[in-house]
Amino acid sequence: TRQVGEVITVAENPNHDLPPGANINAAIRSEAVENALTIPKAALRREAGRFGVYLLAGDRIEWKPVELGVSSATLAEVRSGLKDGDAVALPSDAALAAGMRVRPVLKP
Numbered sequence: 001t002r003q004v005g006e007v008i009t010v011a012e013n014p015n016h017d018l019p020p021g022a023n024i025n026a027a028i029r030s031e032a033v034e035n036a037l038t039i040p041k042a043a044l045r046r047e048a049g050r051f052g053v054y055l056l057a058g059d060r061i062e063w064k065p066v067e068l069g070v071s072s073a074t075l076a077e078v079r080s081g082l083k084d085g086d087a088v089a090l091p092s093d094a095a096l097a098a099g100m101r102v103r104p105v106l107k108p
Contacts, residue, residue, distance in 0.1 A: 031070045038075040043088040044068075045096070054096050056087035056104055063098040 007026065011018065018024070043053050044066075051068055054061040069077030082088070087106060089096055 033070055033077055036069065036077040037079075037082060037084055038077055039082070039088055040090060041071060041074055041076050043090050044076060053082070054089040054098070054100075055082070056089065056102070059101055059103070061089050061096060061098065061100050061102055 007028070009026075011024070039053065044051055045053065047063065050065045052063055052065040055064040064081055066081030067079045069079045071077060087104065089102065094100075
C-alpha cells in the first residue's frame, strides 16, 4: 500500500546532493516498545467487533481474541491474549474457522 503525506522537516545536506524540492522516502517512528510480542498484521482478523487470531492448537486452529498495542506496516504488538512461542495462522486460499483441521507449516 502507498500512503502519501506532507511533512515539513530540516534535512542535513552538507554536500548539496539533494536539489531543492526533491522527493524523499521517509519512515517516521512515532512509538517504540522494547521486547514486544509481535505477530504479522496479516494474521489479524476481526470478528464480532474484536481483533483476534487463529491460534494453532495441535492439528486444529482456535479463535483467540487479542489486545493490540503499537503496529508498523507489517507487524502488530500483542499486549494480551498470546504468549511467546504461540503459532498463529496466516491467510490461505481456504477461509479459516475455529476448529478447522490444519497442517502447520511453521516458519523459523
